[in-house]
Amino acid sequence: xxxxxxxxxxxxxxxxxxxxxxxxxxxxxxxxxxxxxxxxxxxxxxxxxxxxxxxxxxxxxxxxxxxxxxxxxxxxxxxxxxxxxxxxxxxxxxxxxxxxxxxxxxxxxxxxxxxxxxxxxxxxxxxxxxxxxxxxxxxxxxxxxxxxxxxxxxxxxxxxxxxxxxxxxxxxxxxxxxxxxxxxxxxxxxxxxxxxxxxxxxxxxxxxxxxxxxxxxxxxxxxxxxxxxxxxxxxxxxxxxxxxxxxxxxxxxxxxxxxxxxxxxxxxxxxxxxxxxxxxxxxxxxxxxxxxxxxxxxxxxxxxxxxxxxxxxxxxxxxxxxxxxxxxxxxxxxxxxxxxxx
Numbered sequence: 545x546x547x548x549x550x551x552x553x554x555x556x557x558x559x560x561x562x563x564x565x566x567x568x569x570x571x572x573x574x575x576x577x578x579x580x581x582x583x584x585x586x587x588x589x590x591x592x593x594x595x596x597x598x599x600x601x602x603x604x605x606x607x608x609x610x611x612x613x614x615x616x617x618x619x620x621x622x623x624x625x626x627x628x629x630x631x632x633x634x635x636x637x638x639x640x641x642x643x644x645x646x647x648x649x650x651x652x653x654x655x656x657x658x659x660x661x662x663x664x665x666x667x668x669x670x671x672x673x674x675x676x677x678x679x680x681x682x683x684x685x686x687x688x689x690x691x692x693x694x695x696x697x698x699x700x701x702x703x704x705x706x707x708x709x710x711x712x713x714x715x716x717x718x719x720x721x722x723x724x725x726x727x728x729x730x731x732x733x734x735x736x737x738x739x740x741x742x743x744x745x746x747x748x749x750x751x752x753x754x755x756x757x758x759x760x761x762x763x764x765x766x767x768x769x770x771x772x773x774x775x776x777x778x779x780x781x782x783x784x785x786x787x788x789x790x791x792x793x794x795x796x797x798x799x800x801x802x803x804x805x806x807x808x809x810x811x812x813x814x815x816x817x818x819x820x821x822x823x824x825x826x827x828x829x830x831x832x833x834x835x836x837x838x839x840x841x842x843x844x845x846x847x848x849x850x851x852x853x854x855x856x857x858x859x860x861x862x863x864x865x866x867x868x869x870x871x872x873x874x875x876x877x878x879x880x881x882x883x884x885x886x
Contacts, residue, residue: 556622557615565612566604573622575600577630584634585641603636617839618792650740652713653723660720666733673733674724682732689738692729693746696722713747722746790852793839802857804832 559567566574578600582589588599604611611632619625657663657672666673666680673679698718713719726742727734797805800818807813808829815825836850 553621553623557619557625560612560615560619560625564616566608570625573626574604574629574633577626577633578603581630581634581637585637588637588641588644599637599640600633603633607632607636618789646740646744649744650736653719653739653743654736656719657723662720662724663727668733670736671733672723672727672736672739674727677727678732680732682727682730682734684730684734684738686741688729689726689742690745692725693722693742696725698722698746713743719743786848786852790849790856793836793849793853794856796839797853797857801832801835802860804828805836805854805857806861808833 556569556573559569575597579596582596582599588594611629615625615628619628662675663672664675664679665671668681671679671681673682696718698713698721699715722743723739726739794802803817804814807817811822811825811829814829815822818825818828820828836853
């Protein structure tokens, strides 16, 4: 029975280790995870032309090589592999959703600008100005533009259940009035990316369909945006993952490597610590950096994991160098006279 249980939970990993790449079982697992994760992203699934298989294969084309290497190094069984695939795929979908949402908002704003006679394209590419205003680049002060955006009332109509239509920004002319005020405040033209950024911050729900509000915003007050359900889910899981992985990386380092981590950006200090010449030290530093990246997950997770590993190394050094309180209250030195004679 024990053998059957072990085989059942490692069958995909055995295939992966044997082939050195994703085989039929690993692909089936990826497709299953993709089908489940895409339920979190209605904006991505609204297009029937793209199926969960399309997203899964696009993800693997983009991240598959790094994922395969990380899985062979870190995943001990099928459950661990499934969690790793889910985490990598979810992060990739979050990035994909953000890019597509911002691009969609940019297209919508440019169409509104093109249709309204108050606006015109500035000579500089991708800049917009008022038809009767200056065309040179204006002052894109984020704080000032955000303050103006909050003062201008724009009715927000959320996307209805089922996604039968997109969320609507404003009654007729309201969004155009907001864009006009932004250009007046800038006293010149603004890049479309700046306008998108301001509008996205004014209406964060446009970029995150999982936080759609059913209440109309007022002209004088915009509630602060809290973390979305998706962000809350990701946050807890990611923090635990980073802690676990950073401990594993820390444990995998030798005492010398933990010391070298603290001086990776100081070749002279590293050379003094290792007692080696410049070339040999540079080789050891490159080798350790490669090792850290390799065992820290991928290029997305590595910076955060290495940051935590660095903190652990500093903590170990601090504990090792803290002086021992020999004269602490209640401690009697083990000397012949009991330490009482002066």
